[in-house]
Amino acid sequence: MSLEFIIGLIILVIGTGACAFPRDREYLTRIINLEIPAFGLLLVALSFDETLALLTFIAVSTLTTFVLVMLVERKVTS
Amino acid sequence: MNILPLVFGIIILTGSIFAGFARDPYAKLIAIGIIGGGIMPLIIMRGYVDVAAALAVIIPLSTIFVLQLCKKGAA
Numbered sequence: 001m002s003l004e005f006i007i008g009l010i011i012l013v014i015g016t017g018a019c020a021f022p023r024d025r026e027y028l029t030r031i032i033n034l035e036i037p038a039f040g041l042l043l044v045a046l047s048f049d050e051t052l053a054l055l056t057f058i059a060v061s062t063l064t065t066f067v068l069v070m071l072v073e074r075k076v077t078s
Numbered sequence: 079m080n081i082l083p084l085v086f087g088i089i090i091l092t093g094s095i096f097a098g099f100a101r102d103p104y105a106k107l108i109a110i111g112i113i114g115g116g117i118m119p120l121i122i123m124r125g126y127v128d129v130a131a132a133l134a135v136i137i138p139l140s141t142i143f144v145l146q147l148c149k150k151g152a153a
Contacts, residue, residue, distance in 0.1 A: 058133055
């Protein structure tokens with residue numbers, strides 16, 4: 001097991017805990033917390049040396065953030 | 079033993095713990111910047127400079143999206 005894999009798993013656990021039980025129960029906090037496990041998963045993908053998987057995951061993660069931001073904006077304005 | 083990955087790992091862990099515990103959204107965004115700052119050298123050390131270039135474009139983009147929501151005070 002490489003160091004990236006171990007750190008990625010630790011961050012995945014920390015980020016999942018922060019997402020599931022946020023200190024402020026707001027949408028914005030949850031969206032920002034969602035980026036922490038994404039970085040952990042990125043490190044795990046990095047430890048397996050898959051370039052295409054890395055690039056795809058980075059792009060999809062940002063796309064997900066964009067969709068969630070749009071959704072929360074719409075919910076707040078309505 | 080190369081000590082640099084360990085240092086970058088400590089930076090990433092510090093950023094993620096700070097992001098998990100901070101209450102202010104702006105502080106959280108700064109902590110995510112710290113995580114990005116730790117991940118970028120790790121990716122480059124593995125030799126994926128193209129992935130690092132893509133990440134350098136995409137991480138600020140994601141921050142900009144969240145900042146839009148911060149500005150409107152959505153909660």
